[in-house]
Amino acid sequence: MIVLEKKRVRGFERVTGYEDAKLPFRSTKGSAGYDCYVYTKEPVTIAPHETHVFPTGIKAYFPEDEVLFGFIRSSIGIKRHCALANAVFVIDSDFYNNPTDEGHILVGITNFGNEPVTIDAGERVCQFVFSKYLKVDNDNATGTRSGGYGSTGRK
Numbered sequence: 001m002i003v004l005e006k007k008r009v010r011g012f013e014r015v016t017g018y019e020d021a022k023l024p025f026r027s028t029k030g031s032a033g034y035d036c037y038v039y040t041k042e043p044v045t046i047a048p049h050e051t052h053v054f055p056t057g058i059k060a061y062f063p064e065d066e067v068l069f070g071f072i073r074s075s076i077g078i079k080r081h082c083a084l085a086n087a088v089f090v091i092d093s094d095f096y097n098n099p100t101d102e103g104h105i106l107v108g109i110t111n112f113g114n115e116p117v118t119i120d121a122g123e124r125v126c127q128f129v130f131s132k133y134l135k136v137d138n139d140n141a142t143g144t145r146s147g148g149y150g151s152t153g154r155k
Contacts, residue, residue, distance in 0.1 A: 010062035010130055015104045021057025024128055033071065033127030038107065040121045046111040051085045054125070059103035061096045062130055069129045070107065076125050081113030084126065091128075 012023045012034070024034035038044075039057035046052045060068050068091035076082050085108030096103040107126055111117045119125060 008061065010060070010066065012058050012060050015057055015059050015102050018055070018057030018104075022122065023058060033129050035073065035124040036070070036105075036107065036126050036128055037122050038119060038125055040119070043118050043120050045116050045118045046082070046109060047116055048111055048114050051108055051110040052119070053085070053106050053108045054119070056105045056107060058105055059096055060091060060105065060128065062093055064093045065132055066093060066130055067091065067133050069131060070105075070126050071129065072109075072126055073124060076109070080111075080117050081115075082109050082111050082117055084108060085110045 014021045014023070018039055021039050022037040024036045026034055036056055036058070038054035040054060044052055044054070062068060070084065070089040070091070072082065072084050089107075091105060109119065109125060
């Protein structure tokens with residue numbers, strides 16, 4: 001009997017050096033988002049009106065015509081007055097295994113409240129949603145990614 005290997009389409013992997021990082025998961029069958037954990041060994045306190053960038057220890061792979069969006073979890077945003085530093089983050093398909101940082105997804109959280117907020121080690125802070133996207137008729141993008149965060153569009 002021949003067993004065919006299932007083709008990988010989209011998913012999450014651990015980044016080198018983060019072998020114990022928790023992979024994102026969906027809590028219910030109806031969830032669109034995959035809850036993502038921060039990778040910290042100790043709690044981190046974010047002072048009012050400050051931002052902290054957390055490693056996740058993970059990267060994501062998915063088809064070229066898709067994007068991975070990151071959104072704050074409502075328990076962090078509504079209850080604790082925090083937001084993602086860039087509101088919503090966009091991970092492009094070519095971010096995966098880029099030459100600079102292997103596609104390691106980092107999460108910046110800003111405390112917009114007036115009291116310090118503590119993020120516990122391994123806490124779920126955001127959720128990832130995969131989505132298809134469309135291109136215009138005369139799209140002529142030919143560039144290739146040369147690094148990690150902020151590396152597209154460099155001249």
